[in-house]
Structures are given as C-alpha cells and as structure tokens.
Amino acid sequence: MASFGQDADADVPASKSCFSSVLPSGPETWAVVSNKRPVAQADYSIIAMRCHGCVAPVGHIGGVCTDPAFRGRGLAGQLLQVGFRRLRKAGARWVLVSGDRGLYRRSGLIPAGVFTAFKLTKANTGPPDPRVRLTPAEPKHAPWCARWHESEPVHYLRSRELYDGAFSGGPTGFRAERFVVLANGRPAAYFLLALPWEQVDHPRPTGRILFEYGGSRLALRAAFASLLRKPGIRTLRVVLPHQDLDLIQLLRQTGTRSSVAYLPDHTHRLLDLPGLLKDLRPTLCSRLPPALLQSFRCRQTSDGVVTLSCGPDRLSVDMEKATALVLGSETTGPAVARSAPGSLREICEALFPLPAVLAGLNYS
Numbered sequence: 001m002a003s004f005g006q007d008a009d010a011d012v013p014a015s016k017s018c019f020s021s022v023l024p025s026g027p028e029t030w031a032v033v034s035n036k037r038p039v040a041q042a043d044y045s046i047i048a049m050r051c052h053g054c055v056a057p058v059g060h061i062g063g064v065c066t067d068p069a070f071r072g073r074g075l076a077g078q079l080l081q082v083g084f085r086r087l088r089k090a091g092a093r094w095v096l097v098s099g100d101r102g103l104y105r106r107s108g109l110i111p112a113g114v115f116t117a118f119k120l121t122k123a124n125t126g127p128p129d130p131r132v133r134l135t136p137a138e139p140k141h142a143p144w145c146a147r148w149h150e151s152e153p154v155h156y157l158r159s160r161e162l163y164d165g166a167f168s169g170g171p172t173g174f175r176a177e178r179f180v181v182l183a184n185g186r187p188a189a190y191f192l193l194a195l196p197w198e199q200v201d202h203p204r205p206t207g208r209i210l211f212e213y214g215g216s217r218l219a220l221r222a223a224f225a226s227l228l229r230k231p232g233i234r235t236l237r238v239v240l241p242h243q244d245l246d247l248i249q250l251l252r253q254t255g256t257r258s259s260v261a262y263l264p265d266h267t268h269r270l271l272d273l274p275g276l277l278k279d280l281r282p283t284l285c286s287r288l289p290p291a292l293l294q295s296f297r298c299r300q301t302s303d304g305v306v307t308l309s310c311g312p313d314r315l316s317v318d319m320e321k322a323t324a325l326v327l328g329s330e331t332t333g334p335a336v337a338r339s340a341p342g343s344l345r346e347i348c349e350a351l352f353p354l355p356a357v358l359a360g361l362n363y364s
C-alpha cells in the first residue's frame with residue numbers, strides 16, 4: 001500500500017533532496033512510497049517574485065512523476081494537493097506548475113497568465129540592423145544578464161550563480177541557444193531560446209521559442225531579425241508578458257500578427273489571495289484612487305472561496321475563478337470582473353490581471 005512519506009519513511013532512498021523540510025530556504029522533494037520505495041514524487045520550491053518594487057513568494061511544483069506500474073491511482077494528484085498545502089503554509093501566494101495536462105486542470109490549476117504571442121519568420125521581422133550583432137552568452141556575461149533581469153519591472157529574484165550554471169556547457173534537453181545582443185559593439189540585451197517539445201529529438205530543429213529575455217527592446221527586435229537569418233532557424237515563437245507593451249508594439253510595427261496566449265507548458269492557481277494583495281499593496285495603491293482601495297476587502301475561506309467586497313458590493317467566487325480574475329485568463333478573467341457589482345467591478349478591472357512573468361531560468 002502506498003503512503004506519503006516524510007518522517008515514517010525517512011530511510012527510503014530517493015533521487016533528490018528527499019524529505020528535507022526547509023521549504024523557504026530550498027527546494028524539497030516529496031514522494032509516495034510503497035514497500036520503502038518511492039513510486040511517485042514531486043518537487044516543491046518557493047521563489048520570490050518582484051512586482052513593481054513589491055515582493056511576493058511564489059510556489060513552484062515540478063518534476064511530477066509516477067512509476068508506470070502505479071499510474072492512474074491518483075498518486076500524482078495527491079502529491080499536488082500536498083504541495084498546495086505545504087507551499088501555502090510556507091507563505092506562497094500562488095503556485096506555478098511546470099506542465100499543462102488533465103491531471104493539473106482537474107486539480108484546480110488553469111493555463112498560466114496572459115501573454116501575447118508572435119510567430120516570427122524571416123519574412124515578418126523586417127531587415128536586420130547592421131549595428132546589432134549576436135554573440136553566444138557565456139559565464140562572463142552573467143553579471144550583465146542578471147542586471148538586465150533585475151531591472152525588469154516584474155521578475156523572479158535569483159542568484160547570479162544561476163546564470164553561470166546556465167551559460168556554461170552546451171544547451172541540454174529543451175534548452176537551445178543563448179545570446180547577448182551587442183548594439184554598436186556594446187552589450188544591450190540578452191535572450192535565451194528553447195526548442196519546441198515536438199522538435200527536441202529532431203536532428204536539425206528549425207523552430208525556437210523565446211524562453212527568457214531582458215534589456216533594450218529595440219535591440220531585441222533587431223536581434224530576432226538577425227537570428228532568423230541564421231542557417232537552419234526558420235521560426236521563432238515569442239510569448240511576451242501582456243504588460244510588456246514596448247516589445248509588443250515594436251513587433252506589431254513590422255505588421256506581425258499576435259494572439260493571446262498562456263505561459264507555454266505551465267498552469268497555476270492562487271493559494272492565498274488576501275496575503276498576495278497585502279504583499280502588493282504599494283502597487284495596488286498606484287492603480288486605484290485611495291478612497292476605493294481603502295474600502296476594498298478580500299477574504300478567503302479554508303475551502304478556497306474568495307469574497308471580494310467594497311462597501312455593500314460583494315463578489316464570492318471559487319479559487320479557479322479567482323485565479324482567472326487575478327492572475328489572468330483570456331476569457332474567464334474579464335467575465336468574472338464584469339460580474340462584480342458596482343464599484344467592485346471598477347476595482348477588479350483596474351487591478352487585474354496582475355503582470356505576468358516568464359519562468360525562464362526558473363523553469364524546473
């Protein structure tokens with residue numbers, strides 16, 4: 001019979017830092033064990049996100065896997081529920097999960113965020129700019145890239161060592177080339193590429209996905225045009241957080257069509273909305289007149305019902321709808337905002353969706 005193991009099964013061997021319990025200071029892996037052997041496991045971690053100067057802890061769940069002989073018994077689903085509880089207890093305001101499949105959707109997760117997607121080709125990027133050059137990102141570029149990342153209005157807080165590790169050695173798995181963009185010979189931006197899943201095992205993959213970026217938007221646009229002139233690269237899928245209006249506008253200027261998208265291969269859900277709103281209060285202050293913000297209240301019950309109110313106006317929704325409203329979803333989010341009565345609708349439309357962020361190097 002399988003059971004969740006931490007104390008009782010601490011002697012069970014596992015592939016990672018199994019059964020550690022110091023979540024805020026490092027990732028932990030939880031496993032379901034059967035006959036003292038892990039048969040399903042998942043990794044949990046918390047990473048702080050900075051949003052316009054405010055900081056909110058975000059939970060991450062990745063590496064979900066179940067031994068083929070134990071699949072279809074609900075073990076991965078239980079590991080997700082354990083993760084939600086542990087991450088919330090440790091202070092995470094919402095959780096981002098690497099993966100988008102039925103298992104996750106049934107656990108109350110929805111496709112992550114609101115993004116604007118472009119499919120760039122040589123034909124729709126305009127001519128390359130001779131002043132802009134691409135050079136492979138190396139460990140010596142780590143401080144530059146960290147600085148560009150840190151100056152993004154919304155970003156994960158990370159150690160610089162993450163870049164050193166990511167820039168040394170050749171790309172592996174789904175990760176592809178990483179470039180620093182030189183404009184007039186000076187570093188101006190960086191971007192990291194991934195392979196589309198369906199091309200990962202292809203001997204000569206022709207597609208790329210923008211995995212992470214930072215720095216000058218003008219330099220980036222020119223860099224994408226140069227990239228698409230490199231032999232063997234035909235398409236670049238660019239998925240931009242909805243609030244990056246500069247880059248979105250620059251790419252639209254070349255006549256490229258865009259579509260609304262989610263963070264590829266990720267799902268998410270809120271864990272603690274009152275806590276999140278408290279963390280982001282200075283940001284919220286800049287978006288709402290003080291009188292409205294003062295009377296705005298948020299409560300969440302232990303079974304995940306969220307009630308937003310402003311004076312007599314009140315809206316109660318389940319966690320999935322609250323996630324769509326606050327963290328963004330193409331259709332459900334605006335529909336939930338529209339269903340709010342009176343001035344609560346005005347508040348919801350002014351505050352949400354919150355800015356989105358690419359997982360990039362934090363993708364586990």
Ligand SMILES: CC(C)(COP(=O)(O)OP(=O)(O)OC[C@H]1O[C@@H](n2cnc3c(N)ncnc32)[C@H](O)[C@@H]1OP(=O)(O)O)[C@@H](O)C(=O)NCCC(=O)NCCS
Pocket residue numbers: 040063064065066067070071072073074075076077078098099100101102103104
């Ligand atoms: C995905 C995975 C973790 C699910 O684990 P699990 O313990 O079987 O999951 P649960 O029983 O809690 O959830 C039901 C899942 O099992 C599948 N399932 C149901 N009955 C099954 C059976 N008899 N045999 C195998 N799978 C079955 C369902 O398809 C469902 O997954 P889906 O709807 O997302 O496709 C497991 O299949 C796995 O390890 N796959 C390989 C690694 C992987 O893809 N990880 C996810 C990365 S995003």
